[in-house]
Amino acid sequence: MTKKITCAALLASTALVAGSAMAQDVTLTIESWRNDDLTLWQDKIIPAFEAANPGIKVQFTPSAPAEYNAVLNSKLDAGSAGDLITCRPFDASLALYDAGHLVDLNDLAGMANFSDVAKSAWQTDDGAATFCVPMASVIHGFIYNKDAFEELGIEAPATEAEFFAALDKIKEDGTYIPMAMGTNDQWEAATMGYQNIGPNYWKGEEGRLALIKGEQKLTDAQWIAPYEQLAKWGAYLGDGFEAQTYPDSQNIFTLGRAAIYPAGSWEISGFNTQADFEMGAFKPPVVNAGDTCYISDHTDIAMGLNAASPNAEAARTFLDWMGTEEFATIYANALPGFFSLSNHDVPMEDPLAQEFVSWRGECESTIRSTYQILSRGTPNLENETWNASAQVIKGAESPADAGKRLQDGLASWYEPQQ
The missing domain is CATH 3.40.190.10 (Periplasmic binding protein-like II)
Incomplete structure (x- = not known):
């Protein structure tokens, strides 16, 4: 009898520990069409974020570029889409917002690091709502x-x-x-x-x-x-x-x-x-x-929050981090020619990329x-x-x-x- 009680107590204790770990660790899933960026996310971006945010894990799960819109829409309709949605510029993402699939991120602190031009591709026509965090142009x-x-x-x-x-x-x-x-x-x-x-x-x-x-x-x-x-x-x-x-x-x-x-x-x-x-x-x-x-x-890529995400708080933490100089520096240097849209002054390691981005300081952007x-x-x-x-x-x-x-x-x- 004692042996049975001891086993039962042990099982209950194990379940309690497992439940506690599950409550603490959140896994975010990113939907994207940039399947050629998989290594960049796995080797550089995700480790940097996870190091600064213990308890939040991130998975980058891209689709083939030509199939992304159709795959994403079917997942959103089925309620199986990831927490974070990589956003194409303008009407495709606006349609997702209008359909209730993306949330307004105007209250996100990191949004202060982006200009009106940078945000224009992911806003409602009147500019009242911004529903994706700009990544690159x-x-x-x-x-x-x-x-x-x-x-x-x-x-x-x-x-x-x-x-x-x-x-x-x-x-x-x-x-x-x-x-x-x-x-x-x-x-x-x-x-x-x-x-x-x-x-x-x-x-x-x-x-x-x-x-x-x-x-x-x-x-x-x-x-x-x-x-x-x-x-x-x-x-x-x-x-x-x-x-x-x-x-x-x-x-x-x-x-x-x-x-x-x-x-x-x-x-x-x-x-x-x-x-x-x-x-x-x-x-x-x-x-x-x-x-x-x-x-x-030209605004090219951004990231938004799936309105149906069960991990919205953790997802907002990730999106806020995307407005930092750390993210901008990692992303822009890993993909020379895709420039951070944030207001941070990010030096480019590639000389040709540096020449292009230097024009921002000399010319007006459109x-x-x-x-x-x-x-x-x-x-x-x-x-x-x-x-x-x-x-x-x-x-x-x-x-x-x-x-x-x-x-x-x-x-x-x-x-x-x-």
Whole structure:
């Protein structure tokens, strides 16, 4: 009898200890599409957080990028999604918030470390609620072959006139294709073309927000002018650029056949492994010397709290930590070219990444003009801008006609532009 009581007491005691451990240790699960970041999270980010927050464990469980939206939505509907949701920018995440799947994080202390531009991709249209903590952005500019520039005696251009003088000199020499970019896939003509150089004409956020309010039109001079510059690019892109794909352009540049690559900073890691020459970067040239410069510092990725999470308090602890300098430093240096959106001054170990991010201190930051609100209808302004940019570069459509086509399309469904 005594033996039975002793065993029962031992079992009860063991259960009590186990229950206590379970109450103390919380495991958070992160949903993401960045399956190529798995090692970064497992080896660097999660150990740093867990060391500072004993009792909270974190698991990073990514899906394939192309399947993420569908997988996440089905998990959310089934109530099986993780505690933390990696957020795409703008409408996809706004739809999750509107459906009640993400919570407003405005009261999170770490949110004070992010600017209005940084938060804009994860806010309601009126800016009243911010539902994801910004993680990183990508910056647009031009990457160049330093060896080629040195051979030809060219300095990195600062103005539009210097830019075209450099292109002319490269073309005249004939050793290198002046710029590696094609129009086959269309998106790069807009993303690394129009959205790269455009902010210097429409003055970044000033023009972007005026377009949303209906105070400016796509037929205005500052919105046509980038197309007028792009119309000159075709002469410098090499033979057959019309059929050249995005991977073709990457290869042409990293093999040393082209001197300049209109770029997004996401190229840095790949180019570092593929190019055997030293690279530099220059920001989109201003129209005239002395002009204020503007860069596309485009919001790319963030993280939100699943409204159905049973571990909301621990999840908020993690999200708050994401606003710290420690997280910003780890993330930005592990993924050069994906820059922290926080206000912390995070030095980059990669020199090319450091060049890109240094422009934040020299220029005004903005985001791509078509991404917030203006691409919700049909025709979709983002996709139409891809096509228009490619057509203008090829000489198949005039800048004025492209602007009119886009304006007519936007006005057909967007009330402030009617």
